[in-house]
Amino acid sequence: MKGKRGHPDLVGLKKASTFPGFCARHDGDIFRPIDHLGKVDSRAAFLLSYRSLCFEVHMKQVAVETLRFSRSYVDRGRSFSWQSSAQTALAEQIYLMEIGRREHLRRKQQWDLLLLEGDYRTFQFAAFELPVGFPMLASGTFLHEYDFLGRYLQPPGRFLHMYDMLAFNMARSADALWLVFGWMHDDPSGAAFVESLASLPADLFQEAVVRFCWDITDNLFIRPSWWDGKKEADKELLAQFGLTSLPGGRTPKALVPDGTKAFRA
Template sequence: MKIGRNEKCWCGSGKKFKRCHNGRENETPVSKGEAINHSQKNALRKCCYVPTDLKHECSKKIINAHTVSKSSSLKEIADESNHVLGLKINLANIIKNEGKLVPEKIGINQASTFKGFCSTHDKSLFSCIEDREFVGDDEQCLALMYRSVAKELYAKEGGLNNSEFAKSTDKGKHLLGQLSIQNFVADQQKALNASLAELSELKSELDDQLLGKSVGNLSHLIIDSTSPMPVAVSSIVAPINDFNGNLIQDLGDLSIVAEHLVFNSFSSDGKGYVVFSWSKNSTKVLSFINSLLALEPNKIFSALIRFFFGVAENTFTSPVWWSGLSDEQKDKTKNLIMSGVNPFKPTDNNLLVDDGINFSGWEISNLRKIHF
């Protein structure tokens, strides 16, 4: 490949070739320590995802905000040492576990936290779910949804930062290696930017509802039980396939605006809840929800387990519940956790379909449809 020194670099950086990839194969490769250091700094960046109109109220203290309540939910399922099982997703841990995501003990002070809100707004925005019993009113459901969307924005923005760093990992590699890395990162960034644009639009809608600028346009499904939920989660996903394996939406086509589903699983006052939330006009998400509701009641908990572990990383498990699982159930859960981790492995269309491996430990008492 011939390119002039003063021409724009082939990698798309916008820099001149002589200041970018000229002689890249002779540069010192990025070390493991440099990569880990970048990953750690990226995970500790601070911001407050409060609506712009409220930014002037921000305190100077950005805290470790919990996406799953520590006092009620995490403490409810923790062991005697106040630990739950969760995924420690950082580069150092991934290297240690040879690329595998493994459930490990995490203290409830650290579980589910991210530096995405200041102390003032973490209190004011989420006191409705932290300081009073969950009843499933509009304010509480909106707060749950808002926090999950903020956490996902934080994660996606972090992913974009990591992808920028990944561009430098072609140092010391031959031209084909450089091309492979730059093309992979470029494709990854296209997907990340598309997802960030969609999430930002959703957050903007939630901002307006939070500030009273628009009427609520959200639907919710609340599943509850008289016992605590052994798996706590707070996340958002654009579902691809439903619980029967049917295609919901093709996320490979970036021209299509993805429809998102927010979901939270938690405990409050000794009771367990699962809350699904989505925009009322998201017909594809409603179709996904209906495929869950069509299952036999005694199959829903197992379906939820497949869903939580199969699509969400921000998931925390009761060590007692986990220790009671059979080897087959544990292997199934570990396989669910690893689904989608390898970007070169095709998506399993039957990820959520019943395969005969069932789970117990939570009896559903009631299902509530709100603003369907």
């Protein structure tokens, strides 16, 4: 998803569905088992999660480099007060993005070993079936701060803290759409996050998934007709909601479904 101030923009289907992070040979060798997804077992869930993790590592590296470039040039010719404000804001963004990059790289080192060994016993996953016509697809990995009940799961901004991490992917099988979460067995808050989603009433489940997609990732692709059918006020609410996606910027109730029309699937 991309666009002005959180609004989506049209992109081609091939561009929307492709992560050019692997050469054709390795992409085929590693991810062939999920190119035509059947049963969501531990191997399929791991491969979906691993591809999402690799994408996030790449994107966070790009983001850090972009922010550092901005810090060097964005305030040239401005007043001292403007420079001070801009440099403070950029320093905070770089700090938070570095936390994410560090933790993603740490997790990737662990998952690289699982991939090479083909042993997924320390990998945990959960799969939720969504309606085939659900209006969006998303994937990524994230440092989960709050769950779907508004509970605080792990402290953001602690410099030397080892953060728990979750991967997620929305993937189609022959006859279903799946929301798949993956985490390591030593990340206890991963299970708590997933259990909070499973505990929601059926009539609030899809709203919670929409909230989750908009809050957690920019790697989000939505059906144009769903967006075009929203009122302008709802579009602006969604756009602003998605601008708080940095670790430390989220609010406790962000993922808690409350019947707000803008988030209806």
